[in-house]
Amino acid sequence: MTDCILIVDLDRLSDSEFLPTLKARVGAILDQGATGIIFNGRQVEMVDSTIIGYLFWVQQDLKKREAGGEAVVTAPSRFLRHAITMVGMETTMRIFDSDEEALAYLRAGD
Numbered sequence: 479m480t481d482c483i484l485i486v487d488l489d490r491l492s493d494s495e496f497l498p499t500l501k502a503r504v505g506a507i508l509d510q511g512a513t514g515i516i517f518n519g520r521q522v523e524m525v526d527s528t529i530i531g532y533l534f535w536v537q538q539d540l541k542k543r544e545a546g547g548e549a550v551v552t553a554p555s556r557f558l559r560h561a562i563t564m565v566g567m568e569t570t571m572r573i574f575d576s577d578e579e580a581l582a583y584l585r586a587g588d
C-alpha cells in the first residue's frame with residue numbers, strides 16, 4: 479500500500495445524521511485514490527446501522543480497487559467493538575488498538 483492513508487475520527491454520536499459528514503470526510507480521499515483508511519472509534523458512544531453499513535461499504539470499495547486497499551478500525555470504544563461484533567464485521571475489517579499499529583500494518587502491505 480502507498481502512503482495515501484486517511485485517519486478519520488468517528489464522532490461520539492455516529493448515526494444517520496453524522497453520515498453526510500462522514501461521507502464528505504472520506505469521499506474526497508477515495509476519489510483521489512486512497513489505498514487505506516483508518517476509522518478511529520475511541521470517542522464513539524453510540525453507533526447505528528447506517529454508519530456500520532458505510533464502514534463496510536468503504537472496506538469493500540477499497541478492496542475491489544486495482545490497488546487493493548483496506549479500511550481498518552482503531553481504538554474502538556466498547557460500544558463500537560460490540561456493534562462490529564454483533565454484525566460479524568470483525569471477520570472482514572481488522573481492528574487495532576492504535577492508529578500507529580494500523581499505519582504500520584497498512585504500510586507493510588506495500
